[in-house]
Amino acid sequence: ASVGKFFWRLTYGSALIGLGYLAYGIYEDRHPVDQHPADPSKKTLVILGSGWGSVSLLKKIDTENYNVVVISPRNFFLFTPLLPACTTGTIEHRSIMEPLRNILRHKTAAVTFYEAECTQIDPVNRVLTLRDNSEIKGDIAETSLPFDYLVIGVGAQNTTFGIPGVQENACFLKEIPDAQKIRTRIMDCIETATFKDQTEEERKRLLHMVVVGGGPTGVEFAGELQDFFEEDLRKWVPEISDDFHVSLVEALPNVLPMFSKQLINYTEKTFKDEKINIHTKTMVKKVTEKTIFAEVTKADGTKEMIEMPYGLLVWATGNAPRSVVRDLMTKIPAQAKARRGLEVNDYLVVNGTEGIWALGDCAATKYAPTAQVATQQGQYLARLFNTMAKTQALEEDIAHLEELGHATASIDDKKAIATEIEAKAKTLRRSKRLMPFQYTHQGSLAYIGSDKAIADLTFGDGNNLTSSGQLTYLFWRSAYVSMCFSTRNKLLVIMDWLKVKMFGRDVSRE
Ligand code: FAD
Ligand code: NAI
Structure with missing residues (x-):
C-alpha cells in the first residue's frame, strides 16, 4: 500500500509540476519584460526571412550587440511540418503560425521589423531594395536599406522544372x-x-x-x-x-x-x-x-x-531558388556555377562575398533542405555573431589597455597592465577559434x-x-x-x- 501511495504522490507531483510549467509558459509569453531600445550606432545586421533558419538565429542571438533588422513578407513563423494537416482541417492554420512580433518582443534589445520582400541585394554597395507587397500600401512602398552584415534566409520556392501547364x-x-x-x-x-x-x-x-x-x-x-x-x-x-x-x-x-x-x-x-x-x-x-x-x-x-x-x-x-537569390547569384562571379542556391563556405559565408551569410533552403550545401538543417545553421550563426561581438569588445579593451600602458610611467602599473593584456589576448585567441558549421x-x-x-x-x-x-x-x-x-x-x-x-x-x- 505504501508503494501505491508513493506512486500516487509521484504522479500527482509530476502533474502539478507540469501544470506549473505550463502556467509559467503562458505567463512569460504574455508578459515580456521591458526591452533596451535598438541602437542604430551599432553595426547593422539585416536578417532576411522569418522561417526556420532566420528565427532560430533570432532566438539565440544577443541583440544587444547589433542593430538588428528583420525583413520578411510574412510577419510570422510557419511550423511547416504540420502544414499538410492544414489542407484537410486536421489542424487550423493559425495554430501553426507564430507571430514574429511576439518572438522579437522577447529579445533583450529591440529588433526592427519591416514586413516587405527583399527584391534585390547589392553585395558591393551593401544595400538592399525592399518592396511592400501587402494589399495595403502607404505612400512609400519601395525603399532601400544599407547593411554592415547580412544573413539570407529566404528559403526556396516550388520547382516546376518548366513543365508546361x-x-x-x-x-x-x-x-x-x-x-x-x-x-x-x-x-x-x-x-x-x-x-x-x-x-x-x-x-x-x-x-x-x-x-x-x-x-x-x-x-x-x-x-x-x-x-x-x-x-x-x-x-x-x-x-x-x-x-x-x-x-x-x-x-x-x-x-x-x-x-x-x-x-x-x-x-x-x-x-x-x-x-x-x-x-x-x-x-x-x-x-x-x-x-x-x-x-x-x-x-x-x-x-x-x-x-x-x-x-x-x-x-x-x-x-528551386527564389528570384532574389537567382539575381544575387548573377552578380557574384564566384557563384557562376551555383544552381540549387547560394554556394557557401564551411562557415556559411556566401562564396565571393564578405559579411554576407546564407542559411536554410536558399543555401546549396551537402545537406538536404530541411527544417532540421536550417535550425542548426541558425543556431550556429547566432553563436558566430555572439562570438564576433565578444571578440570585438576584447580587441577594443586590449587597444585601450595598450594606450594606458604607453601613457603610464610606473613600472609596476606597466607590469599589471601587461598581465591584464595577456589574459585578455588569451581569451581573444580562444574565442577567435570558431569551428566550421557541423550538422x-x-x-x-x-x-x-x-x-x-x-x-x-x-x-x-x-x-x-x-x-x-x-x-x-x-x-x-x-x-x-x-x-x-x-x-x-x-x-x-x-x-x-x-x-x-x-x-x-x-x-x-x-
Ligand atoms: P523557410 O522556412 O521557407 O523561410 C523562408 C522565409 O523567408 C519566410 O519567412 C519567407 O516569407 C521569407 N522570404 C521569402 N522571400 C523573401 C524575400 N524576398 N525577402 C525576405 N524574406 C523572404 N523539414 C523537416 O526537417 N521536417 C519536416 O517535417 C518538414 N516538413 C515540411 C513540410 C512541408 C509541407 C514543407 C513545405 C517543408 C517541410 N520541411 C520539413 C522542410 C522545411 O520546412 C524547410 O527546409 C525549412 O522551412 C527551411 O527553412 P528556411 O528558413 O530556409 O526557409
Ligand atoms: P523532394 O525533393 O524531397 O521530392 C520530390 C520528388 O518529386 C522526388 O522524389 C522526385 O523524383 C519527384 N519528381 C520530380 N519531378 C517529377 C515529375 N515530373 N513527375 C513525377 N515525379 C517527379 O521534395 P519535397 O517532398 O517537396 O521536400 C522538399 C524538402 O523538404 C526535402 O528536403 C524534404 O526532406 C523536406 N521535407 C521533409 C519532411 C519530413 O521530414 N517529414 C516533410 C516535407 C518536406
Whole structure:
C-alpha cells in the first residue's frame, strides 16, 4: 500500500509540476519584460526571412550587440511540418503560425521589423531594395536599406522544372495560402462532382486527387487526404464513396528516397492497404486544365505515355531558388556555377562575398533542405555573431589597455597592465577559434496516414533505429508538439487534434 501511495504522490507531483510549467509558459509569453531600445550606432545586421533558419538565429542571438533588422513578407513563423494537416482541417492554420512580433518582443534589445520582400541585394554597395507587397500600401512602398552584415534566409520556392501547364493548373504546398487553397478545392471538387446531372466520367475526374512528387511533402499530403476521406467525407457525403481516389505519382522507382528501404516498403504497403494508388517510374511531362500527361517506364525498359484526368492536382517535386537569390547569384562571379542556391563556405559565408551569410533552403550545401538543417545553421550563426561581438569588445579593451600602458610611467602599473593584456589576448585567441558549421542529423520523421508514421532515427555514434506504425505516430505527435516554439501553439495544436477526434473535420467550403 505504501508503494501505491508513493506512486500516487509521484504522479500527482509530476502533474502539478507540469501544470506549473505550463502556467509559467503562458505567463512569460504574455508578459515580456521591458526591452533596451535598438541602437542604430551599432553595426547593422539585416536578417532576411522569418522561417526556420532566420528565427532560430533570432532566438539565440544577443541583440544587444547589433542593430538588428528583420525583413520578411510574412510577419510570422510557419511550423511547416504540420502544414499538410492544414489542407484537410486536421489542424487550423493559425495554430501553426507564430507571430514574429511576439518572438522579437522577447529579445533583450529591440529588433526592427519591416514586413516587405527583399527584391534585390547589392553585395558591393551593401544595400538592399525592399518592396511592400501587402494589399495595403502607404505612400512609400519601395525603399532601400544599407547593411554592415547580412544573413539570407529566404528559403526556396516550388520547382516546376518548366513543365508546361503546372504553374497555371497545379496547387503547391509551401505556405499557408497554399494549404487554404487546397482545402477549398477539395470541397469544391466534391460539391461539383455531386452536382445534378453530372456525367459519370466527369464525376470520376473531379474526384480524382493527384499528388505529383513522392518526397515527404507528397507522401504526407496523400496520407492526410486519404484520412479525410476515410474518417469524414465518406460519412458526410456517402455518394462519393466509390469514386473518390488519391493517386501519388513519382518519377523514381520508389517513394521517399531519403528513408531506409524497410520504411519505403512499409509506406508503399500502407498506401496500398489504404487504397492510395502509387504510380512509380512515372514522370509527368505536361499538364492541362483537366488532364496530366505522364511517361511511364515499364519493366522491360520501354516507355509509354499515359493520360490521367484529375480534379485536384498538388505539385510537390522539391525546391528551386527564389528570384532574389537567382539575381544575387548573377552578380557574384564566384557563384557562376551555383544552381540549387547560394554556394557557401564551411562557415556559411556566401562564396565571393564578405559579411554576407546564407542559411536554410536558399543555401546549396551537402545537406538536404530541411527544417532540421536550417535550425542548426541558425543556431550556429547566432553563436558566430555572439562570438564576433565578444571578440570585438576584447580587441577594443586590449587597444585601450595598450594606450594606458604607453601613457603610464610606473613600472609596476606597466607590469599589471601587461598581465591584464595577456589574459585578455588569451581569451581573444580562444574565442577567435570558431569551428566550421557541423550538422548533427537526428533522424527523419514522416506521417503516412491512417494514424501511422515512419521514423529513421540516428543516435550516439551514427547508430540507426527505424520504426513505423501507430506508436511511431504517437512519437511523431509528441516530437512535433514539443518543437512548436510557444506554449500557445502547443496548446492550439493539441486542441485541434482533440477537436477532430470529437467532432470530425469541418467539410464546409470557404
Ligand atoms: P523557410 O522556412 O521557407 O523561410 C523562408 C522565409 O523567408 C519566410 O519567412 C519567407 O516569407 C521569407 N522570404 C521569402 N522571400 C523573401 C524575400 N524576398 N525577402 C525576405 N524574406 C523572404 N523539414 C523537416 O526537417 N521536417 C519536416 O517535417 C518538414 N516538413 C515540411 C513540410 C512541408 C509541407 C514543407 C513545405 C517543408 C517541410 N520541411 C520539413 C522542410 C522545411 O520546412 C524547410 O527546409 C525549412 O522551412 C527551411 O527553412 P528556411 O528558413 O530556409 O526557409
Ligand atoms: P523532394 O525533393 O524531397 O521530392 C520530390 C520528388 O518529386 C522526388 O522524389 C522526385 O523524383 C519527384 N519528381 C520530380 N519531378 C517529377 C515529375 N515530373 N513527375 C513525377 N515525379 C517527379 O521534395 P519535397 O517532398 O517537396 O521536400 C522538399 C524538402 O523538404 C526535402 O528536403 C524534404 O526532406 C523536406 N521535407 C521533409 C519532411 C519530413 O521530414 N517529414 C516533410 C516535407 C518536406
